[in-house]
Amino acid sequence: MKITRLKTNRVTNPLGFDLGKPRFSYVVNDTQAKKQIGVRYVVSLDNEFIDIVFDSGRREEANSLAYELQLELKPRTRYFWRVEVWADNGEHATSETAWFETAKLDETWKGKWIVPEMNKDVLPVLKKSFLLHGPVSCARIYVCGLGLYEMYINGFKVGNEFLTPGFNNYHKWIQYQTYDVTTLLQSGLNEVSVNLGNGLYKGRFGFDGHSSELYGDVFALLSEMVITYYDDTTEIIYSDNSWTAGQSLIVSGNLYDGEIYDSTLNPTKIYPVQEVEMGYERLKARLSLPVVMKEKRKPIQVIHTPAGETVLDMGQNMVGWVEYRTNAPRGKVITLRYGEVLQGGNFYRDNLRTAKAEHQYTANGSEAVVRPHFTYYGFRYVKVEGWDGELNLEDFTGCVLYSDLEDTGHIETDNPLINRLFLNAMWGQKGNFLDVPTDCPQRDERMGWTGDAQVFSGTACFNMESYAFFNKYCFDLASEQDERKGEVPVVVPAVNVRLGGSSAWGDAAVIIPWNVYLHYGDTNILQQQFESMKSWVDYIIQKDKDSGGQRLWTVGFHFGDWLSLDSSNPDTPFGGTDKDFIASAYYCYSTRIVAKTAKILSKEVEAAYYERISNEVRAAIQDEFFTKTGRLAIDTQTAYALALFMDLAPADHLEKIVEALRKRLKADRNHLKTGFVGTPYLNHVLSAHGCNDLAYTLLLNEDYPSWLYAVNLGATTIWERWNSILPDGTISGTGMNSLNHYAYGAIVEWMYRCVAGINPIEEAPGFQRVRLEPKPDARLKRVNATLKSASGTYRSDWEINEEGNLIFYFEIPFNASAEVYLPHASLSNVNINDNLWEQANMLGEQQGEAVWLNLQSGSYTIYYVPSRSYLNEFSTKTPLVELLQHETAASIIRNTMIEQAGVNLDDFGDSLGVSSLHDLAAIYSLSPEMLDELDQRLRSIKC
Known part of the structure; x- marks a missing residue:
């Protein structure tokens, strides 16, 4: 043990x-x-x-x-x-x-806020020299620099993190960091220096891309170094007016444009610093995980473009920067420019809008390792200018930067495209979980959009240990609500964005803490966020009252099903699903979660109140948006997905709603039309309501619009739009087109929950008990999934062998248990660990349909012959588009149709939709005998 x-x-x-x-x-x-x-x-x-x-x-x-x-x-x-x-x-x-x-807790600060008496646009270095009076046993430094800082002691960088003190609502709270600097001190004279740079606090940043000084207009430093000698005496070196300031070698820089560094400068002028009254009440010990260099990558090739450019290909859309070694002569200027995609084989960055995304370095003639300090880039390609001679790949290293998150989940299948899709979602999380869950890491935006974070939060918690990351983000979100009467801004930190209150986006206040609780089983996140969760729902309730008290949410601005493909106006990003329906659906859903949270926290009065409100909203939705016979009045994929996922539909008409969704998908050629709201839920409801085949079809589609469309076009992250890149490789637009935008990566949560079947249970959060319910499909022959959950490592593998048998392998960690659902199984032919049935407890059986088991900690191999064939079989009921994608089946169909029916199906193109030969029999006079003959020939195909 x-x-x-x-x-x-x-x-x-x-x-x-x-x-x-x-x-x-x-x-x-x-x-x-x-x-x-x-x-x-x-x-x-x-x-x-x-x-x-x-x-x-x-x-x-x-x-x-x-x-x-x-x-x-x-x-x-x-x-x-x-x-x-x-x-x-x-x-x-x-x-x-x-x-x-611990940090300083309530201890009084001796350090003073100091500001250099320099031009506020010049990036400064603040310094202090001091003598040690004996051998040091321990030294800690407590520090905050605004906008961003890097600290050095005797020329060595303090800590391994970057972009401190982090990105948060500086109006409400400012984080300070603690470092162990014992080994950096030397006997005798020491020097501490702090470089200050622009960032979210002071530099160019914001929704319009051109704002600056959003939180402050001066560089500032607060610092205390507590030195403990071996004789147990202490000394504190703290920031005050004894420090001095000078000009940094960083000439200019910000998060969007990059950085200019001139190592030929030799600034000698010393400036005083001024103690200022910035107060200590906003100071708080850190909540942010460190932003660290998590990985290093070598470029895979040097590209000489048709335009005569020299470009490094990193082989992966990543976030961070390229570090390089150079011994260029004095005065030589080397410039690196960053972009996500090539166009016409040439370097391209127009989709970064106004962000310059570059780094300029002027050499001083000495060998140097060069990197930026107060910026970062989202990129795959780097154009190098000013380099003498050919590039040597060994001189360049890609530094992957993100919050210090532990990978916890992994999925691998027999389909390399699906494996790449999983990695794309993982890389999207890496690139955008940089202290704040940003929407994109490359253009003049990089903000913590609440809607994106909300829809991806479930996937995020499967992929990585995300408790501390979301704990900080939720704390910041709550701080933004204080002066907004519960309204949640669309981005957190809110920077200069005044817009707030949109459904799905504001519901991050409720859904993210709930998902975090579900994954990690720690009620503290609910305790911390309960007032925030409640105030968001109270905000909606007040909006409802203001508009007449119909128990519907029909007022205010809403993004709706953002970037969906079902709008009657192709130029609008808002989607075709009624915004009042979406808003009311979230009204019901979030209120229900708050009721459950109140019950967990033993707040019985509030639990009853919010449960009653949720039930009333559900009834109002049914009155407003469903007919008396149970038909949903909004015929979109997203509307059906919300109705089923959020339990809005009348219970006695669920089959009608599911059938309507099937018809809607058939009309849409079994392809996605959903946007940011519908996409996270669609596959879940299909798998939960007997349409697992359609869920897999959506996953496995390779043409536009689909997830694998992007994979086939070389995507290594998730795109903002379904068609960010067109089939010919050209970018579809530059106004709002990120190639690293994780929202649609929410499909990975469905892969964990339905493909691999690993589901947390509300009554036993933190994966103390799970429901293992894989849903195999013949189009994948093998799936292997692992999850290092809060309770230990789960493993869920399945395989469909050549005989069509189902083979499952499960691992359940110590002190945990699982409800295992075996599809299309009969108790009589299920083999568990060579029929060691004493290791399992029966929960139930539906003869030939499913077996339910209760399994304790351990490893289990289960196999059986399913009552329904899991081998891929073609027939005349298979959609024609699938038959025509298979060479042998297509040949049989085309020949038969031309010879016996005089029809050339190639003439119909995409208009075939998902119709089958069975559907078209009457139209083309296909006799039952002809269909039977075709069935025999099609079923003989091995696929």
Whole structure:
């Protein structure tokens, strides 16, 4: 037995975070045991556990997801902790040691806010020299620099993170960071220097792309270095007017345009600094995960374009920058320009709009490793100018930058296009989870759009350990609501965007915390966000009252089904689904979630109130948008998806709604028409309501519009639009066209939940208990999925072998269990671990349709002959478009139709839609005998 993944507030060994009441979590693996029967937490002030300050004693009820430490914490103190676990088979283990270290807490700051007495547009370096008075045992620095800062001690960078102090609502709160700098100090004279740069706080940023000074108009620094000597005496080096300022070698820069760096400069003028009253009330120990260099990549080739350009191809649309080594002569200017796509084989960046996205470096004649400091880029291609001679790929390194998130989920199939789609969604998350869940990382925007974050939050939590990331984002979201009477802005931080209150976008206040709770089982996120969740729903309720109290949401601005393809006006991005319906659907859905949250938090009065409101909204929706016979009055894919997913349809007419959705899809040639609102839900409702075949069709379509259309055109991330690139490789537009925009990557949540079948259960959040319900389809022969959940690692694999048998392999972690649903199974022919049935408990059986099992921790191989064939069989009921894509089937069909019916199907092109020969029999006078003959020939095809 081994205890691993020890985390505090779901962060490994957090240094200087705002932890509130710390909550411990861990995972147990490498054991044959099934259940935990005892646990003990011990906290000490030393890693030998001599000075113990907390001991829970052995407890039976403490779980592994979020044990809240009941201890009065001291400022600037490291606490060591470990956990012991006892198992039901007699095994016992003690973990390695983990730790967390507090920041200043309520301790008074000695440091002063200082501002350089320089032109505010010149990027400064602030410095302080100091002497050490003896050997140092420990040194910490508590620091915040505005707009962005990088700190150095004796020429060495402090910490491994970038773009500090992070992106948040600086009007409400400002984060400071804590660093261990013990090893950077030297005996005698030391120097600390801080480079300050533009960013969200001060530089060019905002929705219009041209604003600046959104939160402040001067560079500023606050710092305290607490030095502890071996004789236990302390000294504090803090920011005050004894510091000095000088001009940085960074000449200019901002997040959109990049950076200009001149290493030939030798600024000698020293400027004083001024102590200013910026206050301390907004200061808060960090919530943001560090933004770090998570990966390094080498370019895959040098391209010499038809236009005579020299371009590096990184082989992947990524976020960060390119670092390079050069020994160029003094005065040589090297410029790197960043873009996502080539056009006509040439470098291109018009879709970045006004963002210059470049880095300019002037060499001083010495060998140097060059990188930017206060900017980042979204790119695959880099145009290099000013380089003498041929480029050597070894001189260039792509530095992939994003918040320090742990990968937790992975899916692989036998279809390389699907595998690439999964990676595209993962890379979209990497590129846009840079402190804020941005909509895009490359153009003059890069803002935390709430709607994008909301629809992707489920996928995000499957892909990566996202608790701490969303905890900070939700905290910031709540801070924006304070002065908006509960309204949620469309971007967080709100920067200069005044727009707010849109359904689906504002519902991020409710849906993101709920998804985080579901995945990690920690009620603290609900406790922290409950007032925010409630105030958003109260805002909707007030809008409803203002418009007549119909229990519908019919007023205000809404994005609707953004960028869908079903609008009668092809020039509008708002989509064809009635916005009042979408808004009212979210009104019902979010109010229901708030009711459930209140119940979890034992707020019974509020739970009853919001549940009643949700039920009333549901009834009003049925009165307004459904006919008396249960027909939905809005005939769009998104409307049906919302009605089914959010449980809006009359219960006795569900089959009618499902059938209407099937008809709608058939009319749309079984292709997507959905936008940002409908896409995340569509495949879920299809799989949940007997249309799994259609869900797979949507996944596997390769022509426009589909996910694999982009993959076939070389996409390595998710696009903003279904046709961001046209079939001939040209970009479809430049006004709003990001090639790294993760929203449509929400399909990956369906892949985890339905293809692989790994589903968290509300009653046992954090994957303490799951529903394992894979839904195989013959168009995939193999699926392998793993999830390092909060409770441990789940694995769900399935295969359809050549005989058509179904083979499942499941792994369930220690102290967890699963409800397993086996499709088209009969108890009599299900083999579990060579028929070791004592390892499973029966939950139920629907003869020939499904078997339900209850499985405890362990590994299980299950196989059986399904009651329905899972081999791909063609017939006259198969859509013609599918038959015509298969060479042998197409030959049979064309020959038969020409010879016996005198019809050339090639003349019809796309107008065939999803009609089958069975559908067209009457039109083309196909006799039953002819259909039977065709069926025999088609079913003989091996596919």
